[in-house]
Amino acid sequence: MPAPVIRESEVDVLIIGAGPAGLMAANALARAGTNVRIIDKRPAMVAAGQADGISPRTIESYGIGERLLREACQVHMAAFYNPNMTGGIERTGRAPDVTAPTARYPFEVALHQGGIEAIFLDSMHLLGTDVERPVIPTSIELSTDEAELTDSAAHPIRVTLRHLDPLDGKAETEIVCAKFVLGADGAHSWVRKMFDITMDGEQTEFIWGVLDMIPETNFPDIRNKSLVHSNNGSCLVVPREKDKIRIYMQLSDKDVLDPSTGRVDKDRMGPEQLLQVAQKSLHPYKLAPVDEIDWWTLYIIGQRVASRFSVKERVFIAGDACHTHSPKAGQGMNASMNDAHNLVWKLTQVLRGWADMSLLKTYESERRKYAQDLIAFDKDFSTLFSGKPQTHENEDGVTHEEFLRAFQTYGGFTSGIGVHYSNSAIVNNAHQSYASNLIIGERVPPRVFVRAADAWPYELQDLLPSDSRFKVIVFTGNYNDTAQRGNVDALAKELEKPERFLKVYVPGGKESMFDIITISQGKKEEVDYLEFPDVLRPHWSKVLIDDTDVTGNIGGQGYSYYGVGPEGALVVVRPDGYVGMVAPLQKVNDIDTYFASFLRPSL
Amino acid sequence: MPAPVIRESEVDVLIIGAGPAGLMAANALARAGTNVRIIDKRPAMVAAGQADGISPRTIESYGIGERLLREACQVHMAAFYNPNMTGGIERTGRAPDVTAPTARYPFEVALHQGGIEAIFLDSMHLLGTDVERPVIPTSIELSTDEAELTDSAAHPIRVTLRHLDPLDGKAETEIVCAKFVLGADGAHSWVRKMFDITMDGEQTEFIWGVLDMIPETNFPDIRNKSLVHSNNGSCLVVPREKDKIRIYMQLSDKDVLDPSTGRVDKDRMGPEQLLQVAQKSLHPYKLAPVDEIDWWTLYIIGQRVASRFSVKERVFIAGDACHTHSPKAGQGMNASMNDAHNLVWKLTQVLRGWADMSLLKTYESERRKYAQDLIAFDKDFSTLFSGKPQTHENEDGVTHEEFLRAFQTYGGFTSGIGVHYSNSAIVNNAHQSYASNLIIGERVPPRVFVRAADAWPYELQDLLPSDSRFKVIVFTGNYNDTAQRGNVDALAKELEKPERFLKVYVPGGKESMFDIITISQGKKEEVDYLEFPDVLRPHWSKVLIDDTDVTGNIGGQGYSYYGVGPEGALVVVRPDGYVGMVAPLQKVNDIDTYFASFLRPSL
């Protein structure tokens, strides 16, 4: 039989790997109407187990919160156990699981990785995008032609794909020419290896044992996240959806490895042995699965960060492909999805011809710094966690107070709320004082405002969706104050000028590329939305007031919460919900300059 | 051709009419696993228009809230307009649209009737129940055999159905023998007529004009509910989903009727004329549809209540079939769905063999009283609304203050929150003082408690779903207090005795027919759910504590809010969320007596 003709096609973005990072990216790109394909070598999605922790910031963003809140288990409380005098453990105390005062959802949620992936898969499917599987790439070539590399319309990457289970009559091999490739192919990333990207960090690997089950137990904190320090080995209990729980145990090489080969020996450490390890750690409490063990794994991981996250801003890696660390702080899935979240709006803006290719450089600068912080945190926290607890015999051990303090200090980090991007083309620190609590480089904290037209209370975060558009929030001050009204009217006039960003980039319609949101001081009984200048209310729903709802129970005090004074402020919010810049109402030209540094004027 | 053989079949419940009342019933019965069929004479569901207002209580109950909150428009604010000196109108003030301090959702929502019906249709469809249409009943016969009528397993009703559009080869006519029939067939109910049920009340009919559109306007309260009193005719503006609005106008006979025939003449009053009526009323504000009129109707209705709501507790009528009134207070759909909600749990309990047929008598006693109150309210409110406003020329007119006071006084009624069922087999007023704010005969007001096992804050109403089961809330007081623990342990012992309701009616399993919810005083950092007696925690999720969540922002003070003291209380909540009775912990026998009056001991 003659070899079938090899099909060759073009695509804007090819994603390799359909874990949390790849799926997050594929779904967001599909929603943005981008031409995207995603492949995975596994014949089917993850059915159970793997990562399961979702942090508060991840619930806030990306529009997946609604379904997460319906399906996942919420973790509000942490419990701390330490050795007691009789060789077992006892509770030292309970504390909030999340320490992040501005979190909209002040808790973590837990759901098995397949449940999380399904949220993306279902959403993509409705848009006609599905994962192609089982498919692997067998070669990848990036053009070296500078002209091609800098032309955002070119397809400088050539990838050969092999369909491992091709449909009858379909070719096994195809060639895809892509504008961009995302390697979201996990800790052993093929893409990373093809471009010789090294992983920096210690080479030590840690071995984790993980058990998922419905427990029969008299352990009183089985539905809380329990951090158990025990002289019989530490463990971490995480409650899960339905009646399930998960237990993490850090194992030592000798328990797991076959000394003759140095490889994991599943006869030494299978589910029964793992259960025994957990039982020892929880003594004197009883623990046994109601039925059988739901899922288990031995999970071997180092603490490392890739030296580069991109090759010429054409090939990117994200997720476990560029950083690996212990599962303890529950960051695996979150960091991976956040990488993708950071990248996709930039790709979308470039693909639409809105932004310059240079915007893509900020992906590596923002996310690699974050990954390094993550590893540093993971090391500190792991040491505390694995360290011997303080006891009579071991006076130098870790005290409960030390541990609790670390747990809470790191709250901003583990919750994802504290992520801070440094100065760059898209993070401009100039006028912070005009909105002193809308920290430039951090996400906009949640706050309720009421709509002027109908007094409907809205969470501002819900008006800042990840839809690839920049939002410009105009804090007008009190528009019913005559002097301030003059300032606002002057601003409106400025915004309408042809040289201003609203006109330079979107001559067609002001709603396409930027979203204007107006927030006025005033009372819902008095403000009339129709009085605001046209440019500040592209739609009646866009004017908010800093007042309570009709019951007086929610909303209000937003100006002072955000640190905005009666003189008002302009706040640019990036498509991913981070504050990009702040300016006084009189400095529209500073905003012009900000956008000019990475947007392309429309022709 | 020979007439096809007529098929004869049996069904538990046959519902005639698939408007809000019929669909609410069909969906609830299908969810309860009941054998139900529903027919409608219309070939397709309502596409636009008709009723659109959903009151706060309706959002709270039935599990439809989530989708309503996603799809519908929220109405928070009401605006009041009155004549000004120059022949037009001006705003007198704004006020909350809903005056019902305990409402969980302190607003109304608006969505066209088809959108509401779709919620039920989609839910039923997943359970395999769809509306059969176009189908009409052509005869109905109720057995007169007393033995058959009192045997809940008998099928004493014989209905002939005609399929107006039969499938090829299928018979046009069939005979259905039903245990129960529900006539939810609207204001001109065929079922009502077949059983000669009269409609009591004045025979006058009122004519309403209704317009739905996306408006182009400078009326500043177009997104609020605006009650416009004008010398050029009163009207009511209701904001709707997307950018739509609705305007209601009460019309006079001479505008609408052809004097020679006395019938509605659509040439006199079509959409253009209705628009002119609205424009006159809103003068000096401008109003025009952006595109075309979305929907319009002339809606003719009297204020009447059916003399009976049931025939021998075998045939029932619900919704517009038993009460009609003006659309102004937005009660049409709400009252109809609430009728069905009241009936279906009773039918389900009888069909399952749990309750005696006598339980069904409470449908008429509860809902007919409500309907009479509704008509009385509608008359008062209509008079105020249609009355001339007070002006210089008309000093006896209705003042804004009078009108606002009425609007707020009736808030409990229009919100649905104030519905109160009187003493009956299922409403027992005996021990009100043990939970003085859980008013016996009213719905349980919302309140957040935290789960003992995991500190997850839960809205109590969400733990009282409409699932056909009675809930018994055990307020234990502080279980860590030694004396009180004695009382609670004694109660637990009582509850386990074979003569107690938990054992008499459900020897099989305590979770099947009653749901026990335990609410303790105490602190989430200290309470261990495992300490509570087994009977008070059929599942770990069933123990709550009256404390705030970990942030201190939600929950707490529930005992005092509900008027429960440290001595605790037993509260029986009906399957529809209404308080059925209250008792001190020591009076389990009073609860036995309550259930004994309408439940059937299991064999």
Ligand SMILES: Cc1cc2nc3c(=O)[nH]c(=O)nc-3n(C[C@H](O)[C@H](O)[C@H](O)COP(=O)(O)OP(=O)(O)OC[C@H]3O[C@@H](n4cnc5c(N)ncnc54)[C@H](O)[C@@H]3O)c2cc1C
């Ligand atoms: C067995 C296992 C157990 C784990 N257990 C835990 C845990 O208990 N707790 C925790 O927090 N984290 C755990 N993790 C880590 C967690 O799953 C990751 O941090 C998270 O999923 C990272 O997401 P990602 O999308 O970057 O990578 P992954 O989820 O690893 O997804 C990578 C995807 O790429 C695909 N792929 C890889 N190579 C190729 C290729 N050449 N061609 C095509 N497709 C390819 C893979 O099939 C996979 O679907 C576990 C991971 C594994 C593999």
Ligand SMILES: Cc1cc2nc3c(=O)[nH]c(=O)nc-3n(C[C@H](O)[C@H](O)[C@H](O)COP(=O)(O)OP(=O)(O)OC[C@H]3O[C@@H](n4cnc5c(N)ncnc54)[C@H](O)[C@@H]3O)c2cc1C
């Ligand atoms: C044209 C119209 C306009 C309306 N406009 C408004 C409004 O603007 N605002 C407002 O608040 N309310 C309005 N209403 C009233 C509102 O629709 C009702 O109060 C509400 O729908 C009551 O619900 P229901 O289920 O009791 O009755 P309906 O919604 O009337 O449902 C009755 C159902 O029974 C079916 N049916 C009737 N007879 C038979 C039969 N013999 N065999 C089979 N099926 C049958 C009908 O096709 C219908 O689907 C309007 C009603 C109508 C008919």
